[in-house]
Amino acid sequence: MSRINFYSGADIDRAGPLRRDSGYVEQQLASSRARVLPVWRDKNFVQLGNDDSETPQVAWLSIEAAAALVDGPPSFLLLGEKDGIPYFTIDMSHLDEPAPDMAHGAFMGLRDVGGTMEQSDGALLSYAKGLIHWHERHPFCARCGSPSDARDAGHVRVCVSPDCGTSHFPRTDPAVIMLVHKEDRCVLAHNRRNPLPMFSTLAGFVEPGESLEEAVAREVQEEVGIQIGRVRYHSSQPWPFPGNIMLGFHAEAESTEIVVEEAELVEARWFERDEIANATQTGLKLSRSESISRRLIDDWVTGSV
Numbered sequence: 001m002s003r004i005n006f007y008s009g010a011d012i013d014r015a016g017p018l019r020r021d022s023g024y025v026e027q028q029l030a031s032s033r034a035r036v037l038p039v040w041r042d043k044n045f046v047q048l049g050n051d052d053s054e055t056p057q058v059a060w061l062s063i064e065a066a067a068a069l070v071d072g073p074p075s076f077l078l079l080g081e082k083d084g085i086p087y088f089t090i091d092m093s094h095l096d097e098p099a100p101d102m103a104h105g106a107f108m109g110l111r112d113v114g115g116t117m118e119q120s121d122g123a124l125l126s127y128a129k130g131l132i133h134w135h136e137r138h139p140f141c142a143r144c145g146s147p148s149d150a151r152d153a154g155h156v157r158v159c160v161s162p163d164c165g166t167s168h169f170p171r172t173d174p175a176v177i178m179l180v181h182k183e184d185r186c187v188l189a190h191n192r193r194n195p196l197p198m199f200s201t202l203a204g205f206v207e208p209g210e211s212l213e214e215a216v217a218r219e220v221q222e223e224v225g226i227q228i229g230r231v232r233y234h235s236s237q238p239w240p241f242p243g244n245i246m247l248g249f250h251a252e253a254e255s256t257e258i259v260v261e262e263a264e265l266v267e268a269r270w271f272e273r274d275e276i277a278n279a280t281q282t283g284l285k286l287s288r289s290e291s292i293s294r295r296l297i298d299d300w301v302t303g304s305v
C-alpha cells in the first residue's frame with residue numbers, strides 16, 4: 001500500500017522499551033522542550049489557522065503550564081519523542097472550561113477537524129485521544145474491582161490490591177469494515193446512526209473465537225443477507241471514536257439479493273461503478289474522505305485493488 005490511512009502515521013518514536021524506565025520518564029518530564037497535548041472531554045487541543053486556507057495544527061502546552069491547570073499531582077502520559085522533544089498527553093476534563101492561558105488553541109472534536117490536518121498531526125491527536133479515553137473508562141481493576149494505578153508512563157494500569165495486582169493494558173477494539181462487490185457493482189448502506197443520507201461500507205465488531213474472515217462473512221450476512229466468497233485484506237485504520245481499529249477488506253459476493261437488517265440500516269443497495277465515480281456530480285453522498293470506508297470505495301472504483 002503506497003498510501004497510509006488517516007489517523008495512523010504519527011511521526012514519533014513511541015519509546016516503548018523506555019517507558020518502564022522511571023529515570024527516563026523523569027528526564028523527559030524535566031525537559032524544557034517537552035510538549036503536552038491535552039485532551040478535554042474527548043476533544044483535542046488544536047491551533048486553527050487564521051483563515052480557512054491554513055491547515056489546523058496540533059497545539060500544545062509546556063509541562064509547567066499543564067501542571068498548573070490540574071488538581072493534585074498531574075498524570076502525564078508519555079506518547080513518545082521526536083528529535084529530542086518528548087510528547088505527553090494529559091486529561092483536563094475536570095476543568096469547567098479551558099483556561100485563559102490556553103487561548104492559543106481551542107478544544108475541538110477530532111471528527112470536525114482531523115481530516116483537514118497533516119497526517120502526522122491527525123495521528124498524534126488520535127493517539128492521545130485513544131489513550132486518555134482508555135484511562136478515563138478504566139479506573140478500576142476489571143478482575144477484582146479495586147482501584148488501579150497508571151504505570152509505565154500511562155501504558156499499563158496495575159490493580160492496587162496486594163491480593164490481585166493484575167496488569168491491564170490499553171485496549172483497542174477490532175472491527176471489520178468491508179466493501180462487498182460483484183463484477184461492476186458494490187453494496188453500500190445508509191446506517192441509522194448517520195442522520196444524513198450518506199452511503200458507506202458495511203462494518204461490525206469482531207467476536208471472540210472468530211477469525212477476521214469469519215467476522216466479515218457474518219456481518220455481511222446479518223446486515224444485508226448476502227453470501228460472501230473470497231475476502232481480501234486491504235489496510236487498517238485507527239478509529240478513536242472512541243477506541244477501535246478498523247480492519248478493511250474487499251469481499252466478493254456470491255449472491256445478490258439484499259435483505260436489509262432494518263434495526264441498523266435505513267437502506268442498502270447495489271451501486272454501479274459509474275454511479276459512484278460520478279457521485280460528486282450527482283450529489284450522492286459517500287463516506288468521509290479521511291475514512292477507510294471511503295478508501296475501500298475509491299480504490300475499488302479506480303480498480304487499484
Ligand SMILES: [Zn+2]
Pocket residue numbers: 141142143144145146159160161164165166
Ligand atoms: Zn484487581
